[in-house]
Amino acid sequence: MQRSSLLRVKDSFSFADKVSIYCLHFFTHILTLLKPTGTAHRRPSRHGRHVNILPTLSSPQISSKGRMEWEVCPDSVLVIRKLHYDTVGPFVELAEWLLKEKNMFVFVEEKTLTDDDISSSEHSEKFEEIKSELKVFQGMTGFEKISEKIDFVVCLGGDGTLLYASSLFPSCIPPVMSFNLGSLGFLTPFDFTEFKEHIEDVIHGNMKVLLRSRLHAELITPGSDTPDVSNTALNEIVVDRGSHHYLSNLELYVNDNLVTQVQADGIIIATPTGSTAYSLSAGAGMVHPAVPAILITPICPHSLSFRPIVVPSTSVIKIKVVPEARKHAVVSFDGRLGPELQKSQDLIIKASEHSLPTVSRMDHDWFNTLQDLLAWNTRVKQKALTNNNKPPTKL
Known part of the structure; x- marks a missing residue:
């Protein structure tokens, strides 16, 4: 009779030796099966043409943080600036340094070139x-030709500048480094005064990256083979009543199950990144950007019990x-006004396959x-008890 292919023990061994060897092999085999191999969550993800993001967390449930690894040294960079007078100086200084000292292609x-502020x-x-050395594109049509x-x-x-950058790349997007030259700066952690050191670290792959989940939406007419509209959002997708004064009257489904009927000004479908934006203002909780989740938040619901909920990121x-709604609804993506949602259409929202890799500071976390920007849980600390203000002793 042929022996098991898992283990063959020499006949010259004693019965006790054979039992010990088989037991050792059995338990070793069981431990091997129970131990996670890590191939699923340690596999690098591709972002851009020359960079891979290698996950750094050991948990198979969370792979939203990673480090950059360039296949070849990067030689092209897209610079997006807020069209404001305060960004002119930093933009010119950055572009000149990238062109003359780093010999890079600057798109x-x-x-940006025709802005009156410049x-x-x-x-x-x-x-x-340096104007003639810049690579210039015009609109989304021009960008599609150079995005790769x-x-x-x-x-x-x-933060709005980062949201705009995200909108330019509906699918795969290269790493994004954001310098805070705006108002709040919740998503823009870097100080421009040290831009050379920070960008040198990016070029050499010495920076950590946070993969921020995005939402992908399709406006579909039942029976049609292609969506009427498709779009991507980093913060949130909002369905509301638009300019008319009637309540939005919507049906909300999760994985084809009718969850509830929404009678409100509208509803917000947000990412964890967007949980500190419009969704927060509408009364929802804050979710760490590494948590795989989607937030559903009503806007001014005409109900005392309609509270925000959180569903898994795998939800559709x-x-x-x-049908009895008095008006259509309006859809917007990260604050950009989108199409109308008619009674004959469905809006399908799910987590995008392409997350946004944002370069993160080592010494600054969520x-x-x-605490710094939203003053979270900031209050005067309670004083300690002293001999003068100790409570009276119980009798």
Whole structure:
């Protein structure tokens, strides 16, 4: 009779030796089966043309943090600036350094060059010296032709600048480094005064990356083979009543199960990143960006019991306008006004396959940001008891 292929023990061994060897092999085999191999969550994800993001967390449930690994040294960068006078100086200084000292290809939007703030600033003369060396594109049509040439993105502005950068890449997006030249700066952790050191670290792959989940939405007419509209959002997708004064009257489905009927100003479908934006203002809780989840938050519901909920990131959400609704609804993506949602259409929302890799500071985490920018749980500390204010002793 042929012996098991898992283990063959020599016949010269004693019976006790054979039992010991078989037991040792059995328990070793069981431990091997129970031990996670890590191949699923340690596999690098591709972002951009030359960079892989290697997950750094050991948990198979969370793979939202990683480190950059360049296949070849990056040589092209997209610079997006907020069209404001305060960003002109940093933009010119950054572009000149990238072009002349780092010998990189610098891509910018056409509207950046024609901005009146540049021509009227003290940096206009220096800008004219480098203007001809910049790679210019115009609108989404022009961007589609050069998007695959971008190695990483630098944003000069506030949170809205990062949201705009995300909207340019509906699918795969290269790493994004954001310098805070805006108002709040919740998503823009870097100080521009040290931009050379920070970008050098990006070029050499010495920076950590946080993979922020995004939402993908499709507006579908039942029976149609292709969606009427598709779009991506980093913060949230909002369905509301628009400019008319009637309540939104919507049906909310999760994984094809009718959850509830929404009678409110609207509803917010948010990512964990967006949980500190519009969703927070509407009364929902804050969720760490590494948590795989989707938030569902009603906007001014005409109900005392309609509270925000959180569902798994694998959920498929469907929103419909009920037949008896008095008006259609309006959809927006990260604050950008989108299409109308008609009674004959379905809005399907799910987590995007392409997350946004944001370069993170080593010395700053999410909790620091909550406390520094939103003053989370900030209050005067309670004083300790002293001999003068001790409570009276019980009789």
